[in-house]
Amino acid sequence: MMGFIWFWLVAVMIVGYVVLDGFDLGVGVLHLFLVRSESERRATMASIGPVWDGNEVWLLAGGGTLYFAFPLLYASAFSGFYLPLMIVLWLLILRGVSVELRNHTDLGMWTALLDALFGLASTLLIIFFGAALANVVRGVPLQPDGYFFLPLWTNWQPGVSPGILDWYTVIGGLVALAALTLHGALWLTIKISGDLLARTRHMVTPLVLVLTALTAVSLAATIAVRPSSLNNYFAYPATFIVPVGVVAALIGILFFNRAAQPVKAFLSSCLYLFFMLAGACWSLYPTLLPATTGTANDITLSRAISGPHTLAVGLVWWSFGMALAACYIIFVYTRFHGKSDLDSAGH
């Protein structure tokens, strides 16, 4: 029971991170090619300025929660995915520095460099995160002691000895790129106005179509690479609500964007991400990290979980802490609701 609860609490933290920092990253992608003038650049930066740092915290809170609830998974995954994780860290550094400096300092010509760094780092981060999720679904070459090490690529085939990048994980990266670019665009439609708003809204339909195609491809690819993915669904057919939810969310995005209801469109996008991630978690459960070297080497929930007393203690402070965090996060978002102030970007 504790294992089940904590599996889903960690999943909540991951979903929270993707839904929240996801739009910061998506805005980063759009910042590269959609914005045309300095005032438009300021507007897009101002739309994420007050909230991006708090959004990123979900990554840390989630990582820490993973660490104490599933220490073997944390240790195995982080050391096994060593190289891409380090690259992700460097990209997070570049993204964070470029956003804050862009918003707080006037650096004249250097602003162009920061803009490029912000856009590039955001794009690469999305691709890496998508590929990371695909790596977990595909499985990794776990040894009996629970550890592994993945090179960046081998022969681009998912098999017994894959690399971080193979054709399957690249698809994962592309799905993420489409999904979070769309997510960022929908956030922008809430926060910005004018010509940029019109251009952003026009992007939504093509993005949804691309995303739908990629989602279908990734689903087929997942079943090909990991046939056991649908087992839990067939065992509990009510959970087929998840793929239904994915489709409904995509339709919702199209519908609410056309109807100029940006908040509902954005929430539909949040639902898309939620169902995709929850669906991936459910397809794995109770395996946390599958082994390409045979299911005996899988890292399962029962193998990785901390002791019951630890988890019970954790449940108390975690619930209290997240409830408190929810209060001030809501407070901040409501203080900054509506279109973003241009002159509040910077001091």
Added chain:
Amino acid sequence: MNAELIHRLHFAFTVTFHYLFPQLTMGLALLIVVLKTAALKTGGEEWDRAARFWGRIFAINFVFGVVTGIPMEFEFGTNWARFSALSGGVIGQPLAMEGVFSFFLESAFLGLFLYGEKRLSKRLHWFSAVMVFIGSWISGFFIIVTDAWMQHPVSFDRLPNGQFQVLSFWQLLLNPWGLRQYAHNMTGAVITGAFVMAATGAFYILDGRNQNYGRIFLKVGVIAGLISTILIIFPTGDMQGKFVAQNQPAAIAGMEGLFHSQTGADLVLMGQPNEETGQIDNPLVVNDALSFLVYGTTKAEVKGLDQIPRDQWPTALPLLYYAYHIMAGLGTWFVLLMAVSAFLLWRKQLFTARWALWALLLSFPLPYIANTAGWLTAELGRQPWLIYGLMRTSEGFSSTVSASNGLFTLLGFMGLYLLMGILFTVLVYREISSGPEPKTIAAQAAHAGE
């Protein structure tokens, strides 16, 4: 190429660079609350401008702290996987709590403080500064709890698979080692904040501009500096030192270079510990003083390294010795400098005593060195243990990450951090140069037209 050494260097390098930023964050957060409180009470626009000025520097410093801090949470897993797999049940909790409790709090209210001044009442804006201060000090607390458990493991048991499990949540948080370490560490952060503020004030007075702000910064910096530089020695340094002596005899022996146990042990102020001969070369000695410091009496015996098995000696003995002596030596300079400055301030002579202003200006990098030296002392003193008495450092690093991969990413971090260090210095210097006064209308218009 030794994998253990590479992983040690990897963590040590990244955490040392990272901590340069939070120490200023935590120290400044307190001082900004002081400035905002003065603004609220006096209604003076100058105090608000001072707070906004330091807020701009705080924002730059904060983001550098955040981005260099994220790697730290990951590095427990990437470079120290075997340690993490076994200790996650205990120290994963304070690390996760840091994220859940303090990071959300800090980031939410920092967003309000930096972006929301126009949308908030004066009182709410002051409140957001207070929340940022509390958030950052809570953050420090949970990191200290983590390190304190590694130094002095309390309230745990072991599962059959070897994993450590926490028994009592409150005993973990209120670890007596941790309480002393926290008091000492946070006082060190206030020192950094105070010295940076005082140095900026001194700079403005010496340079002959922003004199009114220079006087505010000197006042706040010197008063905060005097209080903190005293507290760092007594009682916080004294309490921590005594606790280390009681619980980690090898550490204190290494810190003091005490190769041979002695009743009425001498304090060696400086020298070069020679591991081969088991002596300190060129010692400056104060007779019987070490026994007095540790035990309160010159008749006590202090255990030397000769009573400790060779495989439990701290592994980098001379570095431990120097780190501790640099920290203590600088701490002495700090309290002298602040005492003299405070006296001059009281006599209304500080603003014209150029020699004192120069001393304050030039001393601003020293707290960074002292804080770093203090952390080196703590971590090197614990060696060869990763978890004191329970797990050796050699047993904890990631088994599947080769020395070569570790070196690759260490070099990557070194390069990136070198560039970031230069960038940080340029940015902060520009802010200080630009000063607390808002830009003139003409400059603002030219700026907006770009």
